[in-house]
Each structure stands twice: as C-alpha cells, then as structure tokens.
Amino acid sequence: MGVLQMDRTAAQSVQPRRGAGRPKLRRTAIGFAFMAPLLVVNLIVIAVPGALSVWYSFTDWTGLGPAHFVGLGNYRHLLGDPEFHTALLHNLAWTAYFLAVPMAMGLFGAFLLSRIKRFQMLFRVAYFIPYVVATVVSGSIWESLLSPDQGIGDGLANLGLPWLKNINFLGDPHLALGTVAFVNTWQWWGFLVVIFLASMQAVNPSLYEAARLDGANTWQEFWHITLPGIRPTVMFLGLMTVIWSFLVFDYIYILTQGGPAGSTDVLGTLLYRNAFANQQAGYAASIGVVMALISVISVSGFLYLRRRGWDI
Amino acid sequence: MLKAWFDKGWFGGSTDRYFTNKFANVYGGLAKGEVALMFNGSWTFSEIAPYFGKEAGNDATWDWAPLPSMNSGVAAGVQPLSVGGAYSINKDCRHPDQAAAVLDYFAGDPDRQLASLAATGVAPSPVKVAEKDFPADVDPRVKRQYLQLSAGENFGYTTWTFWPPKSDTYIYEQVEKVLTGQLSPQDYCAGLDKLFQEELQAGKRPPVPAPRGA
Numbered sequence: 270m271g272v273l274q275m276d277r278t279a280a281q282s283v284q285p286r287r288g289a290g291r292p293k294l295r296r297t298a299i300g301f302a303f304m305a306p307l308l309v310v311n312l313i314v315i316a317v318p319g320a321l322s323v324w325y326s327f328t329d330w331t332g333l334g335p336a337h338f339v340g341l342g343n344y345r346h347l348l349g350d351p352e353f354h355t356a357l358l359h360n361l362a363w364t365a366y367f368l369a370v371p372m373a374m375g376l377f378g379a380f381l382l383s384r385i386k387r388f389q390m391l392f393r394v395a396y397f398i399p400y401v402v403a404t405v406v407s408g409s410i411w412e413s414l415l416s417p418d419q420g421i422g423d424g425l426a427n428l429g430l431p432w433l434k435n436i437n438f439l440g441d442p443h444l445a446l447g448t449v450a451f452v453n454t455w456q457w458w459g460f461l462v463v464i465f466l467a468s469m470q471a472v473n474p475s476l477y478e479a480a481r482l483d484g485a486n487t488w489q490e491f492w493h494i495t496l497p498g499i500r501p502t503v504m505f506l507g508l509m510t511v512i513w514s515f516l517v518f519d520y521i522y523i524l525t526q527g528g529p530a531g532s533t534d535v536l537g538t539l540l541y542r543n544a545f546a547n548q549q550a551g552y553a554a555s556i557g558v559v560m561a562l563i564s565v566i567s568v569s570g571f572l573y574l575r576r577r578g579w580d581i
Numbered sequence: 582m583l584k585a586w587f588d589k590g591w592f593g594g595s596t597d598r599y600f601t602n603k604f605a606n607v608y609g610g611l612a613k614g615e616v617a618l619m620f621n622g623s624w625t626f627s628e629i630a631p632y633f634g635k636e637a638g639n640d641a642t643w644d645w646a647p648l649p650s651m652n653s654g655v656a657a658g659v660q661p662l663s664v665g666g667a668y669s670i671n672k673d674c675r676h677p678d679q680a681a682a683v684l685d686y687f688a689g690d691p692d693r694q695l696a697s698l699a700a701t702g703v704a705p706s707p708v709k710v711a712e713k714d715f716p717a718d719v720d721p722r723v724k725r726q727y728l729q730l731s732a733g734e735n736f737g738y739t740t741w742t743f744w745p746p747k748s749d750t751y752i753y754e755q756v757e758k759v760l761t762g763q764l765s766p767q768d769y770c771a772g773l774d775k776l777f778q779e780e781l782q783a784g785k786r787p788p789v790p791a792p793r794g795a
C-alpha cells in the first residue's frame with residue numbers, strides 16, 4: 270500500500286495533471302482581487318502624491334500655476350535656512366523626549382498593571398481614553414487648562430503653590446515646546462501602556478516563578494525577564510516613535526502654531542507655512558521629502574538590524 | 582516704539598499673554614472693563630455683540646474709532662483697508678459670462694450687500710454707500726463706519742493688502758522674535774527689506790492701484 274502510494278505520488282510529480290497550475294493561479298488572482306481596492310487607494314493617496322512631491326521639490330511651484338524646474342535649489346536653500354535648522358532641532362529634541370519619557374512611562378505603567386489582578390481593566394480603559402479623544406478636542410481643553418488666568422497653574426497657585434502663579438506655559442518661548450510635548454504625552458502614554466501590557470502577558474510566567482525561587486526582586490524581574498521578553502515590541506514602538514516624532518503637527522498647530530517666536534516650530538509646521546502662507550509649495554515639498562527620507566532611514570536601519578540577526 | 586509698548590505690557594497685558602490671548606477673552610475683557618481698547622478690523626462687528634448687553638450679563642456697550650496717525654504728515658483718523666479675499670473668473674472658464682453674472686449678483690446690488698451686512702455683519706462690496714442705502718435693521722455703529730469709509734480720504738493698509746506672501750508672513754512671524762528680544766528692530770527691518778526686494782524683483786507684489794489724485 271505504501272509502495273503503491275509512493276508510486277502514485279511519484280507519477281503525479283513527474284507527469285503533472287493537465288491544468289494543475291490553475292488552482293494556484295486562481296488563488297493568486299483572488300488574493301490580488303482582494304488587495305486591489307487597497308492598492309488602488311494607496312496608489313491614489315500615497316504613491317502619486319508622493320511622486321509628485323518629489324517632482325515639485327525640484328521646482329519653484331507656488332501651489333498654483335506652472336512649476337519651473339530649479340534643480341537642487343530648494344535643497345540648497347534648506348541647508349542655509351535657519352528656520353529649517355531650528356525646526357529640525359526641535360524635531361530631534363521631540364524625538365529624544367518621546368523615546369525617553371513616554372516610553373519609560375508606558376513600560377513602567379504596563380509593568381505595574383501586569384502585577385495586579387483586580388481593576389486591571391478599569392485602569393487600562395482609563396489610560397487608553399485620552400488616546401481616543403480627538404486631538405483638536407483635547408488640544409482645546411488643554412489650551413484652557415494651561416491658561417495663565419483661569420488654568421490649573423492659577424488654581425494650584427491659589428492652593429498653596431505660588432510659584433505657578435502667572436506662568437504662561439504656551440506663551441513663554443522657553444516653556445512652550447515642553448508644554449506641548451507634555452500634552453501630547455498625556456494622550457500618548459496610555460496607548461503605550463496597553464500595547465506593552467499585551468506584550469508582557471505573552472512572556473512565559475514560569476520564568477518569573479524561577480526567578481522568584483532564585484531570589485530575584487521586582488526590578489530584577491523587570492530588567493532580566495520582562496524587558497528582554499518584550500524587546501521586539503519595544504523596538505517596534507521605538508521605531509514608530511521616531512517616525513511619528515518627525516511627522517508631528519497636530520498638537521503644535523492647535524496649541525501654538527509654531528510660536529511664540531518660532532519656539533515650537535517643527536518640520537511639519539514649517540512645511541505647512543511655506544506651502545499655504547508663503548506660497549512656496551516647491552520648497553515645502555522639499556521639506557516633505559526630507560521628512561520622508563528620515564522615516565526611510567529609520568525603517569531601513571530597523572530592517573538592517575533584523576537582517577543581521579537582532580531579535581527585534 | 583512698538584517693542585517698548587509691548588515691554589510695558591500695553592498689548593494683551595504682557596508679551597507672553599499677547600501670544601496666547603484669544604479674541605473671546607479680549608471681547609470679554611472689554612465688556613468687563615478690564616481691557617481698555619483693542620485694535621481690530623471690521624469683522625469684529627460680526628463677533629462682538631454676544632459679549633455685551635443683557636444676554637451677556639452686563640450693561641456694557643461698545644463703539645469704535647478710526648486709528649490715530651503715527652506720522653505727523655498724516656491727519657488723524659486713518660482707516661486701514663485690507664484685502665480679505667477676491668472674486669475672479671478663471672481664464673479657462675467655459676462660461677465666463679455666466680460666472681460674471683454670478684459675481685454681478687453678489688457685488689452689483691448695494692441693497693443686497695447691505696441686507697447681508699445687517700444680517701451677518703459681513704463687509705459689503707462695493708463699499709461706496711449712502712445713508713439711504715442701509716436697511717433699517719443695520720446696527721447704527723456699523724452703518725457709521727461704512728458711511729465714514731465712503732466719505733473718507735485718509736486710508737491706510739494692512740500687512741495683507743499689498744505685501745507679497747513671504748514678506749507678509751515675515752512681518753507677523755518675525756516680529757515675535759523682536760518682541761521676545763531675539764531680533765533687533767533694525768535687523769527685523771533689514772530682513773524685511775531684503776525679502777521684499779527679492780519678491781518685488783520676482784514680480785510677486787500684488788498690483789497697487791494709484792492713489793486718488795496721483
């Protein structure tokens with residue numbers, strides 16, 4: 270029986286049945302048919318505008334009318350533009366802050382939550398709610414809360430913290446960028462908690478048990494078991510944080526529009542201003558291309574490390 | 582001079598508050614008597630009413646006056662004109678006459694324009710109007726403004742009337758650096774002049790009509 274089966278299999282492999290390739294072809298066609306709507310949407314909203322942006326970045330397009338090729342003129346202008354340098358520095362500071370503070374808060378919050386059984390869902394929902402509130406809504410609420418006249422600073426000053434009196438968090442150039450980052454953190458860190466917590470729940474519980482038997486304390490459990498166990502999630506969110514930090518626009522535009530005196534200007538607000546106020550759409554496109562390049566470099570670095578065998 | 586005024590807190594209470602004040606707060610401050618005056622355009626007419634009177638819980642009233650002159654050679658009572666928008670017909674329009682008819686409908690009938698002004702506070706076009714043209718329900722303070730504008734000859738201009746785009750943005754963005762001490766007024770003016778000359782050379786300055794009598 271076994272021999273007979275082997276013979277049949279061998280015969281089938283040597284002489285394929287007529288039309289045997291069709292099911293595979295059909296499956297492939299069905300797969301593409303399901304993907305087609307998404308591919309078309311991506312082509313229309315990403316590929317074509319992306320290609321056009323690259324083209325316009327080499328032109329003097331104002332946003333209306335014809336565009337004239339200017340070669341690398343816009344990129345040369347970028348190199349010498351102090352506003353671009355300032356915005357890029359702010360993006361770098363923003364990235365460093367979001368890689369450090371919200372990530373640490375998310376890891377710490379998730380680790381604490383992972384160790385409680387009662388009310389865990391309540392805390393998860395409470396942390397996650399800010400993330401589902403529309404940015405323009407939470408931005409406007411925070412704008413009122415940070416008002417020097419009737420905001421929380423004024424309220425806390427009346428409750429015995431006089432040094433908070435008359436602090437204009439969004440109007441002081443030295444405080445504005447940090448304040449917007451704080452508001453963005455308030456919305457963002459709950460999302461990190463939920464993602465890290467889900468990842469932590471996949472770590473093998475017997476590792477913690479063994480560690481406790483060996484006398485490990487809570488910090489050692491976190492450092493030697495939790496963190497290595499969720500490293501791919503940490504690295505992925507770190508990568509996304511870098512990409513999103515260079516695309517940041519919404520909270521800054523809502524709260525400060527890049528001011529006061531350019532103290533919260535980032536590449537996104539600089540691009541917007543050049544495209545829609547200065548009528549320099551070609552120059553704005555070159556800023557957009559630089560932003561895209563930063564994302565490409567980040568993703569390429571991530572993929573390179575994975576290919577080199579890093580467990581991320 | 583402007584920087585000195587800001588340093589004294591005459592605009593918005595202080596420089597940092599000037600950056601964060603909202604129109605609603607300023608209108609409310611006017612009604613409470615906490616704000617002495619505000620510089621604003623005629624669009625204020627369509628926004629300011631809810632902050633005054635019984636419905637706002639006060640008995641305050643508002644009124645307006647033209648700007649003083651900053652130059653000894655110019656009489657007091659300057660009325661700055663701005664261009665908030667423009668109606669135009671695309672040169673490739675397939676039905677230019679019909680498009681022109683629509684524009685005529687909007688701009689060609691003063692009665693219709695002034696009825697819109699009475700209902701919404703939106704500036705009428707054209708602005709040359711007479712007392713008899715106004716409907717009865719238009720706010721007398723608003724009517725006085727347009728009548729003075731029609732009779733006046735002492736006009737000024739806002740930054741967004743005839744400045745080209747980059748110069749316009751420079752004026753209101755870089756002045757924040759002057760106010761916060763990051764840029765000297767001299768460097769600010771020199772930067773504006775350089776930028777304006779570039780835009781002037783590039784033909785980006787909006788057309789400026791000749792002054793009356795020129």
